[in-house]
Amino acid sequence: MKIAVTINEVRECVKEWKKQGLTVGLVPTMGYLHEGHASLVDASVKRCDRTVASVFVNPTQFGPGEDLETYPRDFDHDVKLLEEHGCDLVFHPEVSEMYSENAATFVEILSDMPKQLCGKTRPIHFRGVCTVVSKLFNIVTPDVAFFGQKDAQQLAIIKKMVKDMSYGIEIVGCPIVREADGLAKSSRNTYLNADERKAALCLSKAVFAGQKLAEDGERDADKILKAMTDIINAEPLAKIDYVSAVDGITMDPVHKIEGDTLFAMAVYIGKTRLIDNFSAQ
Ligand code: AMP
Numbered sequence: 001m002k003i004a005v006t007i008n009e010v011r012e013c014v015k016e017w018k019k020q021g022l023t024v025g026l027v028p029t030m031g032y033l034h035e036g037h038a039s040l041v042d043a044s045v046k047r048c049d050r051t052v053a054s055v056f057v058n059p060t061q062f063g064p065g066e067d068l069e070t071y072p073r074d075f076d077h078d079v080k081l082l083e084e085h086g087c088d089l090v091f092h093p094e095v096s097e098m099y100s101e102n103a104a105t106f107v108e109i110l111s112d113m114p115k116q117l118c119g120k121t122r123p124i125h126f127r128g129v130c131t132v133v134s135k136l137f138n139i140v141t142p143d144v145a146f147f148g149q150k151d152a153q154q155l156a157i158i159k160k161m162v163k164d165m166s167y168g169i170e171i172v173g174c175p176i177v178r179e180a181d182g183l184a185k186s187s188r189n190t191y192l193n194a195d196e197r198k199a200a201l202c203l204s205k206a207v208f209a210g211q212k213l214a215e216d217g218e219r220d221a222d223k224i225l226k227a228m229t230d231i232i233n234a235e236p237l238a239k240i241d242y243v244s245a246v247d248g249i250t251m252d253p254v255h256k257i258e259g260d261t262l263f264a265m266a267v268y269i270g271k272t273r274l275i276d277n278f279s280a281q
Pocket of ligand 1: 039151
């Protein structure tokens with residue numbers, strides 16, 4: 001597996017592959033990789049001739065007071081995991097390689113979509129995500145890019161950006177990978193102490209309970225949200241940021257399950273903000 005730190009190195013490598021007629025998959029990440037990330041690499045390796053993963057903690061998607069400085073990093077571990085899963089190229093740029101000092105261009109969706117759910121407490125987050133993913137698309141020029149359904153709003157926003165900006169890139173969403181006890185895998189789980197780790201199970205418990213209600217035929221989204229909220233509120237260490245039902249494509253709030261509906265939540269466990277979700281039809 002090749003490690004590239006400059007944009008030019010990536011371009012040279014991909015150019016060579018394209019000359020040979022090979023297809024290229026991209027897996028964008030912020031590193032500190034776990035089996036959730038690995039599942040995206042597996043999906044890409046299966047689907048594409050060559051796989052590129054990026055490991056870049058993107059400063060433009062962190063707001064003031066968020067965890068940019070403390071975000072966990074372990075590049076040696078990431079390289080090992082990527083190599084084991086058959087990744088061909090890892091792009092690990094410095095911030096200065098991705099953003100020149102006077103960079104002033106952003107990619108931003110101007111509808112309400114990025115203002116819903118996580119956008120309420122993270123107003124600049126999706127502008128940063130769209131900007132960095134757009135740059136990665138321009139640098140890597142993949143045929144297919146893989147994103148986790150764990151970040152369901154991000155996945156919906158990337159699909160919208162790709163459509164609006166006419167990127168000729170297929171976006172593939174991959175299922176949420178969980179710990180054995182149900183907790184969605186996340187680099188941020190490392191922030192949790194032992195008591196918080198136990199308390200964090202209220203997110204997946206709420207997801208599973210909501211999912212069961214929907215599967216059993218409940219169509220009233222507010223009833224499902226109430227059941228989910230009760231489970232989280234029963235946990236003393238948990239503080240709800242949001243538990244919401246939205247249209248799976250537009251992210252507009254809904255009260256009934258009529259089409260593709262996303263039930264999503266963000267919950268603080270102590271100081272750590274965790275997210276989880278499920279979709280119902
Ligand atoms: P991150 O490094 O947190 O920015 O995540 C990089 C990619 O991995 C995103 O597309 C995430 O949605 C995806 N991802 C993170 N955690 C999981 C998980 N538990 N299951 C599936 N995909 C995940």
